Amino acid sequence: MADLPRPTDAELSILRVLWRRGPSTVKEVHDELARRAPAAYTTTLKQLQIMTEKGLVTRDESQRAHLYVTRLPEEQTQTQLVGDLLDRAFEGSASRLVLRALSSRPAKPEELAEIRELLDRLEGETK
Amino acid sequence: MADLPRPTDAELSILRVLWRRGPSTVKEVHDELARRAPAAYTTTLKQLQIMTEKGLVTRDESQRAHLYVTRLPEEQTQTQLVGDLLDRAFEGSASRLVLRALSSRPAKPEELAEIRELLDRLEGETK
DNA sequence: TTGACAATACGAAGACCTTCGTATATCGTC
DNA sequence: GACGATATACGAAGGTCTTCGTATTGTCAA
Numbered sequence: 001m002a003d004l005p006r007p008t009d010a011e012l013s014i015l016r017v018l019w020r021r022g023p024s025t026v027k028e029v030h031d032e033l034a035r036r037a038p039a040a041y042t043t044t045l046k047q048l049q050i051m052t053e054k055g056l057v058t059r060d061e062s063q064r065a066h067l068y069v070t071r072l073p074e075e076q077t078q079t080q081l082v083g084d085l086l087d088r089a090f091e092g093s094a095s096r097l098v099l100r101a102l103s104s105r106p107a108k109p110e111e112l113a114e115i116r117e118l119l120d121r122l123e124g125e126t127k
Numbered sequence: 128m129a130d131l132p133r134p135t136d137a138e139l140s141i142l143r144v145l146w147r148r149g150p151s152t153v154k155e156v157h158d159e160l161a162r163r164a165p166a167a168y169t170t171t172l173k174q175l176q177i178m179t180e181k182g183l184v185t186r187d188e189s190q191r192a193h194l195y196v197t198r199l200p201e202e203q204t205q206t207q208l209v210g211d212l213l214d215r216a217f218e219g220s221a222s223r224l225v226l227r228a229l230s231s232r233p234a235k236p237e238e239l240a241e242i243r244e245l246l247d248r249l250e251g252e253t254k
Numbered sequence: 255t256t257g258a259c260a261a262t263a264c265g266a267a268g269a270c271c272t273t274c275g276t277a278t279a280t281c282g283t284c
Numbered sequence: 285g286a287c288g289a290t291a292t293a294c295g296a297a298g299g300t301c302t303t304c305g306t307a308t309t310g311t312c313a314a
Contacts, residue, residue: 010302012215026261043303045262050301064261064310075227081216082224083231088139089208094228095238097209099245100202101221101228104210111222112246118226119243122234137272153291170273172292177271191280191291256314263308271300280291 004055004072006084011051014044018057019074025065131182131199133211138178141171145184146201152192 007015017032018024030044048068051057060067070077082097090097098115107115134142144159145151157171175195178184187194199207209224217224225242234242 008301009215016216016218040304042262042305046264046303047301049263066262078216078223078227079231081212082227085208085212086228086232088136089143089205091143092232093238094232094234095241095245096205097228098225098242100205100209101213101224102245102249104206105213105219105221107221107249109250111220112250114222115225115242116246118229119239119246122229123236123239135271167274169275169292173273173294174271176293193292258313259311261308261310264306266305267303269301269303271298273297273299275296276294278291278293281289282287283289284285284287 004080006081007056007077010047011056014047014051015056015070015074015077018068018070023060023067023069025067027065029068131207133208134183134204137174138183141174141178142183142197142201142204145195145197150187150194150196152194154192156195 013033014029017029021028021032026041026045026048029048030039030041033039033044048057048059052059052068055071057068057070060069072080086092086094086097090100140160141156144156148155148159153168153172153175156175157166157168160166160171175184175186179186179195182198184195184197187196197204213219213221213224217227
């Protein structure tokens with residue numbers, strides 16, 4: 001199975017809607033997107049058709065209004081994107097990326113606590 | 128001052144060389160890049176000219192072989208890229224991004240320790 | 255069965271990205 | 285001053301991304 005291409009910006013916007021909503025029609029996706037930025041219905045349709053060709057989504061054509069579903073779960077795509085950025089801009093250094101992530105946004109205390117737990121778990125495994 | 132555009136893949140490759148080497152000529156950048164993937168000299172030249180137009184780099188034309196310099200330090204661009212990814216794929220959740228970063232790569236123990244220190248520092252500030 | 259509506263299919267335009275070939279300018283040296 | 289070597293400038297091709305208008309198909313109801 002060929003690897004999926006890195007989603008473009010517009011494709012990622014659509015994937016986000018599909019991850020949140022689950023299987024959706026073009027109309028449902030379009031309505032969500034149009035809320036933020038007005039766009040033509042056929043733009044969303046075309047994007048979903050292209051994404052189907054690329055394998056980023058699959059579609060169920062059993063009904064008149066096709067249902068689109070993401071091919072990969074959100075976590076997997078996020079991991080792909082982070083790994084990609086790691087290679088392109090961080091020479092593979094995860095710690096540097098984490099450093100920038102936390103300096104890019106003021107993270108909430110709960111988030112910091114979550115990360116700390118994650119570290120505990122990871123260091124436990126290494127032993 | 129207008130914000131700089133997000134660097135493309137090819138542009139980022141060049142920026143990485145400039146960050147590592149400091150001010151460099153086209154030839155110097157090209158030689159570094161050609162080591163990994165063969166390419167025409169004029170391709171690198173053209174990219175640097177475009178990057179100059181965009182403001183990603185500046186150049187010193189006082190010598191025959193122009194010297195190119197990054198406009199932003201590496202850290203700032205990294206912060207921009209991470210913040211961008213945070214918005215596009217993580218709904219702004221830094222902790223989720225960190226989670227994916229660490230699951231994307233087996234991080235070395237030293238790196239985990241670094242991150243832990245960073246957390247200590249951040250939580251210290253919040254108090 | 256036809257008309258109105260809602261959906262998909264298709265093509266194309268315009269912007270950007272990436273690459274490269276060719277033309278032109280500049281420097282040192284014989 | 286002419287030649288070779290080394291620079292930069294420029295234009296264009298080919299690909300991808302994004303958007304949209306128009307054509308076509310399918311469905312339901314009067």
